[in-house]
Amino acid sequence: MVAVALVGLGDIGRGAHLPALLRSPDVRLVAVADPVAAHREAVEALVGADVVVGASLDDALGAGPDGVVLATPPWATPELAIAALRAGRFVLAEKPVATSVAAAAVYSALTDAERGRLQIGLTYRHDPALARLKTWIDDGVLGGPLLVRAHVYDEPRVAGDAEHLARMRRTLEHGTPVVHEGAHVFDWLAHLLGPGALTVDDAWSLRTDPGLPAPNLTGARLRHPGGHQVLVEFGWLTDALPRCELTFLGPRGLATLDGSTFALRLATAAGEETAEFPGDRTTRDFDLQVARFAALVRGAADRPDPDLAAGLAALALAEQVATQGVTA
Numbered sequence: 503m504v505a506v507a508l509v510g511l512g513d514i515g516r517g518a519h520l521p522a523l524l525r526s527p528d529v530r531l532v533a534v535a536d537p538v539a540a541h542r543e544a545v546e547a548l549v550g551a552d553v554v555v556g557a558s559l560d561d562a563l564g565a566g567p568d569g570v571v572l573a574t575p576p577w578a579t580p581e582l583a584i585a586a587l588r589a590g591r592f593v594l595a596e597k598p599v600a601t602s603v604a605a606a607a608v609y610s611a612l613t614d615a616e617r618g619r620l621q622i623g624l625t626y627r628h629d630p631a632l633a634r635l636k637t638w639i640d641d642g643v644l645g646g647p648l649l650v651r652a653h654v655y656d657e658p659r660v661a662g663d664a665e666h667l668a669r670m671r672r673t674l675e676h677g678t679p680v681v682h683e684g685a686h687v688f689d690w691l692a693h694l695l696g697p698g699a700l701t702v703d704d705a706w707s708l709r710t711d712p713g714l715p716a717p718n719l720t721g722a723r724l725r726h727p728g729g730h731q732v733l734v735e736f737g738w739l740t741d742a743l744p745r746c747e748l749t750f751l752g753p754r755g756l757a758t759l760d761g762s763t764f765a766l767r768l769a770t771a772a773g774e775e776t777a778e779f780p781g782d783r784t785t786r787d788f789d790l791q792v793a794r795f796a797a798l799v800r801g802a803a804d805r806p807d808p809d810l811a812a813g814l815a816a817l818a819l820a821e822q823v824a825t826q827g828v829t830a
């Protein structure tokens with residue numbers, strides 16, 4: 503078992519990383535850390551008495567972990583990741599890798615060996631639904647070229663949940679939804695559509711409430727060198743949201759990926775089929791992610807997957823969409 507510390511005990515730290523680390527047969531949790539006392543108190547009863555509960559990365563490193571999971575906001579993650587890597591540890595860092603390409607420039611000082619110890623939390627890349635979808639695309643089941651539509655709407659404004667609204671406002675201060683959600687979606691598209699970078703044709707954004715720190719709805723039209731046309735939309739913080747869904751339409755078929763569950767549907771002239779995978783998407787993919795991270799730490803995997811380059815590529819594309827959308 504590899505010794506792991508979890509730093510950042512907010513929504514995703516407590517809700518997904520901690521349960522996945524506690525469930526994992528590959529991992530022994532040795533420390534958790536967060537500067538917010540209430541966040542530490544919320545996990546104290548869940549972790550064993552032998553787990554160090556600290557306020558900082560340094561406290562967590564003091565417990566001697568082989569690896570550190572950073573479930574921290576993207577404005578804090580780069581500095582923490584670099585410090586943990588420099589301390590000789592393996593790091594699984596949440597996406598996005600930074601809030602901008604300029605802020606991500608600090609990663610360029612990493613040595614190759616340090617980069618080789620940094621896995622990025624592009625969690626859903628590991629889902630079997632994406633592997634199945636890739637097979638359909640690569641085997642020509644849909645034909646081509648494809649019209650891809652990604653409608654990613656997953657954070658409604660919840661009346662009465664002041665904590666959620668405050669967190670989402672804080673996140674918006676550091677970029678429109680494409681910077682945060684695009685990290686995942688552009689990574690999936692790079693993985694699914696294959697070689698060649700997506701380029702942005704045009705982009706848009708809309709702020710539905712003038713009190714919000716940034717536009718909460720945004721989207722773009724992109725082109726893939728394989729001839730595919732891609733339409734993406736990202737949205738948060740309206741009382742109701744459109745369906746969260748990705749569709750891949752080719753001359754021979756239509757594949758639909760439910761953006762929340764990752765249930766898949768395929769429609770072709772031969773009929774319809776569905777593919778659903780065991781368990782809920784979060785449990786399934788955080789478990790797979792921890793298993794990959796543990797394999798990297800043990801030396802059973804020779805490189806991080808996904809790596810920093812994947813995180814930087816998704817961030818650069820998201821930033822292009824954000825910039826063009828705001829100035830359009």
Ligand SMILES: NC(=O)c1ccc[n+]([C@@H]2O[C@H](COP(=O)([O-])OP(=O)(O)OC[C@H]3O[C@@H](n4cnc5c(N)ncnc54)[C@H](O)[C@@H]3O)[C@@H](O)[C@H]2O)c1
Pocket residue numbers: 509510511512513514515535536537538541557558559573574575576578582596597598623624625669682
């Ligand atoms: N992979 C996924 O599916 C997924 C899902 C949701 C969120 N995320 C990402 O996870 C990150 C965190 O999101 P969240 O919603 O949990 O945010 P959050 O604000 O709820 O939690 C972040 C936590 O990090 C702590 N923190 C801040 N600075 C710190 C520091 N220097 N040292 C230690 N802890 C520090 C905060 O106190 C807070 O508890 C974001 O980058 C977000 O995009 C990923």
